[in-house]
Amino acid sequence: MKYSAPRGTQDILPADSAAWQALEAASRAVFERYGYREIRTPIFEQKELFLRSVGEQTDIVQKEMYTFTDRKAREFALRPEGTASVIRAYIENRLWTERPLQKLYYLGPMFRYDRPQKGRYRQFHQIGCEAVGSLNPLVDAEVIALMGDILRAAGVSRLSLHLNSLGDAETRAAYGEVLRGYFGARREELCSDCQARLELNPLRVLDCKVESCQKLSAGIPPIEDSLSPDSRAHYEAVQRWLTVLGVDFVKDPRLVRGLDYYTRTAFEYHHGELGSSVALGGGGRYDRLIAECGGPDTPSIGFSLGEERVLLAAAQDSQLAAQAAAEARTPGFYLVYLGDTLLEPAVRLARQLRNSVRVELDPEPRSLKAQMRQADNLKLSHALILGESEQAAGRIVVKDLAGGTQVTLEQSALTADPLGALAGPGRDG
Numbered sequence: 210m211k212y213s214a215p216r217g218t219q220d221i222l223p224a225d226s227a228a229w230q231a232l233e234a235a236s237r238a239v240f241e242r243y244g245y246r247e248i249r250t251p252i253f254e255q256k257e258l259f260l261r262s263v264g265e266q267t268d269i270v271q272k273e274m275y276t277f278t279d280r281k282a283r284e285f286a287l288r289p290e291g292t293a294s295v296i297r298a299y300i301e302n303r304l305w306t307e308r309p310l311q312k313l314y315y316l317g318p319m320f321r322y323d324r325p326q327k328g329r330y331r332q333f334h335q336i337g338c339e340a341v342g343s344l345n346p347l348v349d350a351e352v353i354a355l356m357g358d359i360l361r362a363a364g365v366s367r368l369s370l371h372l373n374s375l376g377d378a379e380t381r382a383a384y385g386e387v388l389r390g391y392f393g394a395r396r397e398e399l400c401s402d403c404q405a406r407l408e409l410n411p412l413r414v415l416d417c418k419v420e421s422c423q424k425l426s427a428g429i430p431p432i433e434d435s436l437s438p439d440s441r442a443h444y445e446a447v448q449r450w451l452t453v454l455g456v457d458f459v460k461d462p463r464l465v466r467g468l469d470y471y472t473r474t475a476f477e478y479h480h481g482e483l484g485s486s487v488a489l490g491g492g493g494r495y496d497r498l499i500a501e502c503g504g505p506d507t508p509s510i511g512f513s514l515g516e517e518r519v520l521l522a523a524a525q526d527s528q529l530a531a532q533a534a535a536e537a538r539t540p541g542f543y544l545v546y547l548g549d550t551l552l553e554p555a556v557r558l559a560r561q562l563r564n565s566v567r568v569e570l571d572p573e574p575r576s577l578k579a580q581m582r583q584a585d586n587l588k589l590s591h592a593l594i595l596g597e598s599e600q601a602a603g604r605i606v607v608k609d610l611a612g613g614t615q616v617t618l619e620q621s622a623l624t625a626d627p628l629g630a631l632a633g634p635g636r637d638g
């Protein structure tokens with residue numbers, strides 16, 4: 210029997226994990242500079258939580274959740290996203306009593322039964338944050354700027370930020386009427402899903418991927434025209450603050466997002482490599498969600514980005530890949546010895562060095578080339594090269610495998626300070 214990873218999942222092998230670690234470390238550093246602290250929640254929750262928060266009419270809830278029943282017939286779902294869990298934890302642990310504005314970040318696997326393709330998986334990984342407890346538009350702009358900072362720190366350079374406002378309940382009701390009026394007699398031409406959406410959740414029609422629906426909806430008046438005065442003022446203030454923060458954006462009146470909890474600000478970062486229907490990440494405000502889930506009335510905003518997608522984009526923009534390749538070498542020596550007779554002194558030297566650093570050596574004497582290849586395969590930072598003449602003089606060559614430079618050291622100097630030899634080019638002795 211042959212086993213394989215479930216469709217839509219992937220192994221992150223050691224050769225790739227350095228890039229993942231670099232992305233996660235860069236994200237944590239940016240979050241911490243903005244005063245966010247990490248929160249970790251379970252990867253499964255009561256199914257009902259997602260129905261309530263993400264929305265019963267969304268594709269995520271209708272088609273994409275991994276649900277299961279436990280031994281006591283309770284219904285759970287693997288989390289399809291992080292916001293619902295963070296909000297559940299916020300309410301359950303009464304986090305508002307600790308501080309009025311909670312700035313929380315998280316990272317980890319999420320699960321959606323999606324159709325696997327480039328940048329779309331069934332287990333994927335998000336890095337996200339939630340600023341819980343403020344309606345101030347400056348918070349929106351800072352969250353958006355923070356997300357851009359992470360993407361740039363990850364090495365993604367060709368970014369475009371799409372911005373929209375979905376307004377409040379008043380706006381939604383008014384815009385629903387606009388949409389129903391717009392489709393009027395032509396509603397029969399919409400796909401059957403959209404005909405139902407038009408009644409239950411008209412904004413979703415804008416998000417439909419069916420070509421005939423997209424064509425029909427091309428001339429829809431923008432939601433901005435239906436914004437309530439409060440929502441309009443908020444949207445304008447977010448744009449002003451983004452300008453103050455030096456964040457470029459394009460207004461995108463068709464941006465509605467795939468989850469139902471959004472109010473007012475909605476945004477996505479896009480990258481040319483992934484195409485326009487696949488965002489690197491996105492987010493928005495959800496001012497009603499906490500109250501709807503049984504907590505106090507608490508306006509909030511957040512975003513998540515997809516790690517797989519960011520790594521694809523960064524590889525394309527190549528900086529992260531190059532950086533990770535350099536960082537992927539682990540500090541340590543591959544001890545190359547040239548000929549049988551040097552095995553014994555090499556073993557003695559390795560034993561001394563291993564008191565403080567990693568040393569690898571091949572018990573079978575092989576050619577210089579074969580040993581150097583092995584050093585490279587093991588991704589060690591340095592090689593030590595011991596030939597007859599070095600051994601006779603009590604010396605050894607230290608080669609920096611990332612930079613390519615080399616120095617010759619006294620063996621006694623190397624054993625006295627092996628970490629020094631790993632840290633720098635050293636003195637030529």
Ligand code: HAM
Pocket residue numbers: 289290291292321323328329330331332333334335337338339467468488489490491492493494510511512513514515516517518
């Ligand atoms: P979302 O737009 O559903 O938002 O997902 C955010 C990001 O997760 C996407 O832009 C994408 O990069 C990644 N993603 C989603 N599905 C997949 C998939 N099947 N394969 C690979 N990557 C995927 C949310 O999840 C919201 N919780 C964001 C948020 C936080 N809003 C407010 N706070």
